[in-house]
Amino acid sequence: MTLSHGSLMTADEFEELDSAAQRISEGLRLEYLNGLLAAKARPDTNHTRVVQWLARFLVPRRSELWLFADRGLRAGRNGGSRVRPDAILAPASAFAGEGEWSDPQPVFMTIEISSRAQHTELRDRLDKPFLYAATGIPLYFLIDRGAAEVSVYSEPEDGRYSTKVTVPFGTDIEIPEPLGVFLATDPLADWL
Known part of the structure; x- marks a missing residue:
C-alpha cells in the first residue's frame, strides 16, 4: 500500500489499511476521524450489555427501527471520515447490500458508550459530536461511563x-424527536 504524500491519508487509503488490519487481527477496530487514524477499544462485557439493554428498550417503541452494533459509517461534511459507532438506530431495512462503510443518510441516532481508555473517551466527547452533527445525524447519544452520565445531542x-442535555445515571432523560421517548437510566450504574 502506498500512502499519499503529506501528513494525512485519504479515506480510500484508510479503507485499504483497515481491510488489511482486519485480516491480521479480527479484534482490531480502526476509525479515521478528520484525516487521523484512531484505534477503537474492543467492547467489554458491560458495554455489550448496554447495547442489548438499549435494543430491548428502543426497538419495541419503534418497530420499523433496528439497533445495529459496530456498523461502519461515512461521516463528516463530505463523508471523508470513517467511524464505527457502538450502535446505530436506523430503519431495519437500512444498509442492505452495503459494504463496510455505509451511507449515514437513514440514521436516526448514533450511540457511543465510553470505554476506560482515555483517548477513546475524549473522541466520544469531543470529536464525534462534531462529526455526527456535520453528517446531519439527528441525534447522538453518549453513555459516559467514566463520568457516570448520559448526554443527548440534538x-x-x-x-x-x-442542543445538549446531560444527566447523571439514575435520572430519566428525554430522547427527543425523531424518537420522542423518555429513558430511565437507573440500570446504567450496574454496568460502569
Missing part, C-alpha cells in the same frame, strides 16, 4: 448540535 445545525 438539532444539528452548521456542523454542531445546538
Whole structure:
C-alpha cells in the first residue's frame, strides 16, 4: 500500500489499511476521524450489555427501527471520515447490500458508550459530536461511563448540535424527536 504524500491519508487509503488490519487481527477496530487514524477499544462485557439493554428498550417503541452494533459509517461534511459507532438506530431495512462503510443518510441516532481508555473517551466527547452533527445525524447519544452520565445531542445545525442535555445515571432523560421517548437510566450504574 502506498500512502499519499503529506501528513494525512485519504479515506480510500484508510479503507485499504483497515481491510488489511482486519485480516491480521479480527479484534482490531480502526476509525479515521478528520484525516487521523484512531484505534477503537474492543467492547467489554458491560458495554455489550448496554447495547442489548438499549435494543430491548428502543426497538419495541419503534418497530420499523433496528439497533445495529459496530456498523461502519461515512461521516463528516463530505463523508471523508470513517467511524464505527457502538450502535446505530436506523430503519431495519437500512444498509442492505452495503459494504463496510455505509451511507449515514437513514440514521436516526448514533450511540457511543465510553470505554476506560482515555483517548477513546475524549473522541466520544469531543470529536464525534462534531462529526455526527456535520453528517446531519439527528441525534447522538453518549453513555459516559467514566463520568457516570448520559448526554443527548440534538438539532444539528452548521456542523454542531445546538442542543445538549446531560444527566447523571439514575435520572430519566428525554430522547427527543425523531424518537420522542423518555429513558430511565437507573440500570446504567450496574454496568460502569
